[in-house]
Each structure stands twice: as structure tokens, then as C-alpha cells.
Amino acid sequence: MRHRPLYEALSAFAEEAAWLLAGDTADGAEVPFEVVESRGRRLDTPLYCYRPLTDAFIRDRVGVFGRLPTYTPAARLLAGLDGVAAYLREQREPRIPLDPRELADAALRVFISRVFSEATEFVITPERLERAYAEIESAVFEGRADAVVVAPLFGLRIASAEIALGEGLSLIGGEELEDAPKDAVWPLGADE
Incomplete structure (x- = not known):
């Protein structure tokens, strides 16, 4: 069963973050890309693809998320939960803060990065939101029963x-x- 307060707080935050990020790109900010080589059908012919570095784009804007009205309620809720560090470890976050508020800030940044992973447009789809929410919920509530x-x-x-x-x-x-x-x-x- 879904943790309703967490889902509602994260959904509302994701919606506002999407508007903020979409506004930045509409104003000319560009999501950086990297070129990734993959093998085509023929082994001797490499195929090059552009992969958006959405995480870097979001990380550069993390300071403005705190001004969103839905940020504080979501951060406060996450700061009161035990499994947030486990979520950051599962997402291979290099630094796990000890302070509960910093831990929540990092979790919100990672959550938004997961919602828009490798996307070039900041439009929330139900599939992306559900996937990102399932990742955080399973880590935060692992071993607990609702x-x-x-x-x-x-x-x-x-x-x-x-x-x-x-x-x-x-x-x-x-x-x-x-x-x-x-x-x-x-x-x-x-x-x-």
C-alpha cells in the first residue's frame, strides 16, 4: 500500500520542479549531452548516440528548488523518515549526509533526477513518476509493513x-x- 502523505508531497514537488526546469529550458538553458558509442548491427560500425545529462542540469539548479512552496513540506517529511540514507546508497549517491535536513535535500534532488532521467523535456509522465516514487518508497520503507x-x-x-x-x-x-x-x-x- 502506498504511503499517501509521502506520495502526495513528492508528486506535488515533482510537478512544481517540472515547471521550474521547463521554464529554465524555455528561457534558453540547455541540458548538456554526452556522446555514447554503442555497437550497431555490424560489429565494425559504431553507432553514436546523444545522451542527455539531466542529473547535471538538475544539480546545477538545486538551490532554486528550496524556494518552491512544495519543497519544505516534502523535505520535512523525508527528514522524519529512517530509510532515506538507504535510498541514496541504492541510487549510488557519492556522499550521504548525516544531517537529516541535508539528507532530505539530497533525496529530493536524486528523486527529481530519477523522475527526469535522460529526458530532454521536463514533462511528468505517470510512468516516470511512479517508477521514481517506487524506488524511494521501497528503500525508505523496506522491512516495514503498512x-x-x-x-x-x-x-x-x-x-x-x-x-x-x-x-x-x-x-x-x-x-x-x-x-x-x-x-x-x-x-x-x-x-x-
């Missing part, structure tokens, strides 16, 4: 969609849950 407990809390009315309690625990209104048992959402005799 559970959903559905129970009515009498006398409590939630004004927002969700109340985060910390450590991945949150309260949500029953109407927010798909497939929740009807009696757990609004038990018989409960006032609306």
Missing part, C-alpha cells in the same frame, strides 16, 4: 481531509477511504 486500521472515533469530527499524527500515522475521515467497511465509516446509529 497497516490500515479502520475504526470510528465517536465525538471527533475532522475538518480537514487528514490529520498527520507522525511516524506515518494519521487520522482521516472514513469517506476518504475506498473499500472501507460501511459500519466502520459511519456505524449504525452514529449522528452525521
Whole structure:
């Protein structure tokens, strides 16, 4: 089961980062390329391909990500999770910061680099976002089990969609849950 707060925070951040990066390229910034040699059908004929260095382009702009409205909530959420260093190791990041905030900053940069890996246009596709999110989620939550407990809390009315309690625990209104048992959402005799 997907960690909803993390997915929503990273999706929102990726969307804003895409706009920022697309704006930079529209203003004339160029994504650097490298020429890669690969073998064609005939072994004696090399084939040369251009490969965009999206990671370098993103790394050069990492300082402006912090000004995006969705950056701080995403960084704060990542800073509170345990497996972020494991994610950076899996992505072969050369330096793993010890400070939780620096760790979160590095993870957000790597995440955005993975969303746009080898892309020349900064348009989010569901496939790219899902792949990059699956990488970070599997590393951060490896060895953990997600559970959903559905129970009515009498006398409590939630004004927002969700109340985060910390450590991945949150309260949500029953109407927010798909497939929740009807009696757990609004038990018989409960006032609306």
C-alpha cells in the first residue's frame, strides 16, 4: 500500500520542479549531452548516440528548488523518515549526509533526477513518476509493513481531509477511504 502523505508531497514537488526546469529550458538553458558509442548491427560500425545529462542540469539548479512552496513540506517529511540514507546508497549517491535536513535535500534532488532521467523535456509522465516514487518508497520503507486500521472515533469530527499524527500515522475521515467497511465509516446509529 502506498504511503499517501509521502506520495502526495513528492508528486506535488515533482510537478512544481517540472515547471521550474521547463521554464529554465524555455528561457534558453540547455541540458548538456554526452556522446555514447554503442555497437550497431555490424560489429565494425559504431553507432553514436546523444545522451542527455539531466542529473547535471538538475544539480546545477538545486538551490532554486528550496524556494518552491512544495519543497519544505516534502523535505520535512523525508527528514522524519529512517530509510532515506538507504535510498541514496541504492541510487549510488557519492556522499550521504548525516544531517537529516541535508539528507532530505539530497533525496529530493536524486528523486527529481530519477523522475527526469535522460529526458530532454521536463514533462511528468505517470510512468516516470511512479517508477521514481517506487524506488524511494521501497528503500525508505523496506522491512516495514503498512497497516490500515479502520475504526470510528465517536465525538471527533475532522475538518480537514487528514490529520498527520507522525511516524506515518494519521487520522482521516472514513469517506476518504475506498473499500472501507460501511459500519466502520459511519456505524449504525452514529449522528452525521
